[in-house]
Amino acid sequence: MPGIGLFRLIYASRSRIGGEAAALASILAEARANTAVAGITGVLLHSPDGFAQVLEGSLAAVGATFERIQNDPRHGEVAVLEAGPADARLFAGRTMAAVDGTAASDLARPVAADPAALLALLHRLLAASSPAGGR
Amino acid sequence: MGTDPATADAMPTAEPADEAASLLAALEGPALLLEADGSLGLVTAEAARLLALEDDPPAGLGLPELLDRARLAPAARAAFDRLATPSGPDEARLTDAEGAAFAVRRVALPHRRLALLLRPEVEAPAVCPLARPDPLTGLADRTGFRAALTARLADSADQGLGLLMLDIDRFRIVNDTLGPQIGDRLLATLAARLRRALRGSDLAARLDGDEFAVVVADTSDPPELEGLARRLMDVLGRPYLIHGQPVTVGLSAGIARAPQDGRDADTLVRRAAMALHAAKAAGRGRCAAFTPEMQSRSETRRRMETDLRRAFALRQFALHYQPQVDVTCARLLGFEALLRWRHPALGPVSPALFVPLAEEIGLIAPIGAWVLMTACREAMRWPEPLFVGVNVSALQFEQGDLLAAVGEALRHSGLPAHRLEIEVTESALLTNPETTLATLGRLREQGVRIAMDDFGTGYSSLTRLQSFPFDKIKIDRSFVSGGRGVAEGRAIVRAITGLGTSLGMRTIAEGVETLEQLDAVRDEGCREVQGYLFGRPAPAEELDAVIARFAPSQRMPPCPESACSA
Ligand SMILES: Cc1cc2nc3c(=O)[nH]c(=O)nc-3n(C[C@H](O)[C@H](O)[C@H](O)COP(=O)(O)O)c2cc1C
Numbered sequence: 001m002p003g004i005g006l007f008r009l010i011y012a013s014r015s016r017i018g019g020e021a022a023a024l025a026s027i028l029a030e031a032r033a034n035t036a037v038a039g040i041t042g043v044l045l046h047s048p049d050g051f052a053q054v055l056e057g058s059l060a061a062v063g064a065t066f067e068r069i070q071n072d073p074r075h076g077e078v079a080v081l082e083a084g085p086a087d088a089r090l091f092a093g094r095t096m097a098a099v100d101g102t103a104a105s106d107l108a109r110p111v112a113a114d115p116a117a118l119l120a121l122l123h124r125l126l127a128a129s130s131p132a133g134g135r
Numbered sequence: 136m137g138t139d140p141a142t143a144d145a146m147p148t149a150e151p152a153d154e155a156a157s158l159l160a161a162l163e164g165p166a167l168l169l170e171a172d173g174s175l176g177l178v179t180a181e182a183a184r185l186l187a188l189e190d191d192p193p194a195g196l197g198l199p200e201l202l203d204r205a206r207l208a209p210a211a212r213a214a215f216d217r218l219a220t221p222s223g224p225d226e227a228r229l230t231d232a233e234g235a236a237f238a239v240r241r242v243a244l245p246h247r248r249l250a251l252l253l254r255p256e257v258e259a260p261a262v263c264p265l266a267r268p269d270p271l272t273g274l275a276d277r278t279g280f281r282a283a284l285t286a287r288l289a290d291s292a293d294q295g296l297g298l299l300m301l302d303i304d305r306f307r308i309v310n311d312t313l314g315p316q317i318g319d320r321l322l323a324t325l326a327a328r329l330r331r332a333l334r335g336s337d338l339a340a341r342l343d344g345d346e347f348a349v350v351v352a353d354t355s356d357p358p359e360l361e362g363l364a365r366r367l368m369d370v371l372g373r374p375y376l377i378h379g380q381p382v383t384v385g386l387s388a389g390i391a392r393a394p395q396d397g398r399d400a401d402t403l404v405r406r407a408a409m410a411l412h413a414a415k416a417a418g419r420g421r422c423a424a425f426t427p428e429m430q431s432r433s434e435t436r437r438r439m440e441t442d443l444r445r446a447f448a449l450r451q452f453a454l455h456y457q458p459q460v461d462v463t464c465a466r467l468l469g470f471e472a473l474l475r476w477r478h479p480a481l482g483p484v485s486p487a488l489f490v491p492l493a494e495e496i497g498l499i500a501p502i503g504a505w506v507l508m509t510a511c512r513e514a515m516r517w518p519e520p521l522f523v524g525v526n527v528s529a530l531q532f533e534q535g536d537l538l539a540a541v542g543e544a545l546r547h548s549g550l551p552a553h554r555l556e557i558e559v560t561e562s563a564l565l566t567n568p569e570t571t572l573a574t575l576g577r578l579r580e581q582g583v584r585i586a587m588d589d590f591g592t593g594y595s596s597l598t599r600l601q602s603f604p605f606d607k608i609k610i611d612r613s614f615v616s617g618g619r620g621v622a623e624g625r626a627i628v629r630a631i632t633g634l635g636t637s638l639g640m641r642t643i644a645e646g647v648e649t650l651e652q653l654d655a656v657r658d659e660g661c662r663e664v665q666g667y668l669f670g671r672p673a674p675a676e677e678l679d680a681v682i683a684r685f686a687p688s689q690r691m692p693p694c695p696e697s698a699c700s701a
Contacts (some may be wrong), residue, residue: 011374030242033243034242034243037221063379066376067324071332071370071602079201079373082380083380085379
């Protein structure tokens with residue numbers, strides 16, 4: 001596996017913070033601050049039930065970030081939906097945008113989601129939440 | 136460990152200013168905040184303590200000056216300094232002047248500010264001068280672990296402590312399918328997760344291979360230990376990304392407590408291992424705490440193991456033979472040889488108990504060879520064309536040279552190959568289909584007959600029957616006895632018999648004990664039968680009488696005329 005090319009990973013997980021606002025705020029802050037340094041772009045979708053996240057960047061950066069997230073007790077039942085080399089960033093210019101998926105009924109159980117549907121949903125929600133988004 | 140190149144253009148630029156403060160608050164603990172110009176914005180009290188700063192550093196101090204005041208080894212000081220450069224590595228492991236280790240990680244904040252997060256790494260090496268780290272994972276190895284556990288047991292007398300043992304379910308499969316490099320990476324990353332998930336006062340070790348242990352300080356409270364075990368199984372069982380490839384493994388855990396389950400390291404380790412063994416036996420992905428029954432069960436097992444070895448050495452085994460009969464004309468076809476062990480104290484021990492044990496301790500191949508030899512020699516005394524059926528275990532295809540054992544038994548006894556029938560179970564065909572089928576093929580070429588035993592119980596499939604030209608299918612007794620429902624049993628007997636007919640294989644119903652059962656299997660088209668109705672397994676000395684009873688001149692009681700129409 002080449003270490004230089006672009007790599008994308010999508011996972012879904014179940015929340016263990018029960019939609020608590022302060023806990024969520026610190027997760028979002030950490031995600032944004034850390035991923036910026038690592039040159040990672042992506043999106044973090046959250047609902048009271050769970051999370052879904054797209055991480056894109058170098059394999060080393062995505063690997064290190066994903067591993068850090070895996071250690072986090074604030075979520076669990078992590079399922080990798082997609083992992084592999086990518087041609088282009090889908091979320092270029094997004095240093096881990098946060099998206100509230102509470103209203104999206106199909107996200108009640110993100111762990112069971114299929115990656116394509118999840119990606120489509122992420123894009124839709126992103127476009128709706130911040131029209132200025134994207135590069 | 137992140138060594139990601141920092142890309143300046145990915146830095147967020149227009150974030151709310153108070154986010155830095157809330158971030159630092161969220162990351163309570165030892166941390167430094169560096170302003171965009173490199174000056175110190177904030178040093179938390181924990182960080183000051185960790186760096187052994189004498190008094191509060193004045194605001195506006197530069198990082199180099201701060202580091203001058205800290206008690207750091209020179210190399211550590213330089214590494215720390217490099218962390219403040221956004222293009223450098225974003226994480227480093229350092230030691231202070233006294234040799235205590237801690238990790239520092241850089242986190243970029245809005246407005247080009249940086250946070251340096253400090254994390255002490257208390258691995259308690261002080262308690263344990265012998266602790267050598269395992270080179271792959273950096274955890275203590277078995278020797279170091281034992282020494283550390285002994286030391287801790289000595290000074291934790293009051294609170295007690297917990298010992299967890301964890302191992303990866305089917306790690307060998309990961310290694311075999313993905314390669315040892317991925318396996319090693321997995322072990323190293325798993326170990327890092329383990330270390331992170333523990334408190335500084337707990338001690339983690341890699342005992343060997345994929346087996347890990349944790350000494351949990353200060354508690355022997357069962358719910359607490361079980362909670363920790365479950366948390367570890369959760370975190371370590373989450374997917375790993377290894378060389379870009381997601382890998383997921385499951386874990387099992389065993390728990391032992393001091394002083395309740397043992398006061399010395401060896402006892403405790405043994406008992407945690409017993410609990411782990413029980414967890415795996417109960418189906419993996421589980422956690423079990425040691426119980427005294429595990430001890431007695433394992434003692435029984437060990438005693439049984441010794442006895443079994445002795446029994447084999449002294450040939451305390453015997454073979455009993457059960458007749459197989461063609462019910463259409465009440466003709467005796469041959470006998471199945473059944474292994475018996477009379478334990479000097481316990482009496483007869485069921486093969487269902489001692490055969491798996493013999494398999495586990497590597498005794499099955501020699502026992503199997505003895506069975507073949509004895510059965511063939513005995514069969515030589517029977518009139519032609521009576522045959523003898525001999526069961527072979529799946530492991531005999533792997534551990535022993537079955538072809539050689541059969542060849543030797545036939546040669547020594549002088550029994551013609553066609554009078555020997557080898558019975559294999561479906562599970563034997565499952566474990567290693569290629570070698571098993573190849574061996575069976577060679578045996579069949581030599582004229583030995585092959586029977587499929589206990590058909591219908593395991594993972595029966597038509598393709599398995601088609602994968603080899605079996606001479607005979609033995610229908611499992613559970614379909615005959617009605618144990619699975621009489622109607623269902625009959626339907627299955629009918630299906631298997633039909634299958635056998637179309638594949639050119641004979642079928643025999645096992646476990647026929649009553650006339651009703653005999654009528655039922657016969658009505659479903661089954662010609663051959665084995666069971667108490669036609670004779671219990673009997674020692675070799677009694678077979679002459681059995682053979683005489685079936686001689687053509689004698690009338691067979693349980694053979695109604697209507698049966699002889701097929
Ligand atoms: C759902 C979820 C998503 C997260 N996403 C990120 C992320 O994208 N980048 C990141 O650095 N941390 C992320 N975190 C936080 C990390 O798990 C971790 O807590 C944080 O990086 C601090 O790491 P540390 O414990 O090594 O200091 C996330 C946490 C959760 C629960």
